[in-house]
Amino acid sequence: MALSAASGLAAYSIPAGVKKLDLSEELAEVIRTDNTALISRVGVGHFTATQLTHKWVEDKLNPNTATLNGDLDASSTTVNVATGQGSRFKVGTIFKFNEKGKTEMCRVTAVSDDTLTVERGYGSTDAETHSDGATIMIIAHTKQEGWEPNKEDWSQERTSAYNYLTTMGYGITITRRRQLVDHAAIPSEFAHQSAYRLKEFMRQLDSSVINS
Known part of the structure; x- marks a missing residue:
């Protein structure tokens, strides 16, 4: 099934023998200008604002990547x-270089600030050259027998974050004459305007969640 375009229109071409799928709901979601799928899925209707400033505490994981500082040849045992x-590595850390076509793994044998002494070609891999700026992916922090966990500290300080309560809304003013006159078979102009302003309001909420 392919989507072909012609004269500003798009149509699906369905080869013989291919089962036709009902794409009406998916296509409707794409073309709707009032699409608020995110808010609908998040579901915020049961939350009530109780203060002007909302504060919370965030945790974070220790980083599992680093950046190579300087080119690395296939023989050097020093990685900057x-x-x-450098604090992301310990003696025993195994890592690889996230470069296309590269498979070498290294094992850290010493750490001095941001300089690592490593065993090249670890795990029967071949030592390779690597370029400045390459991403280093930490695989695991292995430990030797007799390792003392109280000599290391991997804990992370929690950070405080906050945001403000924001008031949003739309005003609708309908004159009595406008409300009483039948506009294109719309029974209530106020209800009609309210429904469309609600769609715009939901669109704002969607955008606020995405961009805040």
Whole structure:
């Protein structure tokens, strides 16, 4: 099934023997200008604002990547990482370089600030050259027998975040004459305007959740 375009219109071409799928709901979601699928799925109707400033605490995981600082040839056992990233490694850390076509793994044998001493070609892989700026992906932090966990600290400080209560709304003013006159078979102009302003309001909420 392919989507072909002609003269500003689009149509599906369905080869013989191919089962036709009902795409009406998916296509309707695409072309609707009042699409608020995100808010509908998040479901915020049961929450009530109780204060002007909302605060919460966020946790984070230890980083599992770093950046190679300087080119690396296939024989060097010294790997430099970007400033401040050396603390992401410990003796025993196994990592690889996230470069296309590269499979080498390395094992850290010593750490000094942002300089790592490593065993190249770890795990029967071949030592390779790597380019400055390459992403280093940490695979695991292995430990030797006799390792003392109280000599390391991997804990992370929680951070405080906050946001403000925001008031949004639409005003609708309908004159008595406008409300009483039948406009294109619309029984209530106020109800009609309210329904469309509600769609716009939902669109604002969707955008606020995505971009806040």
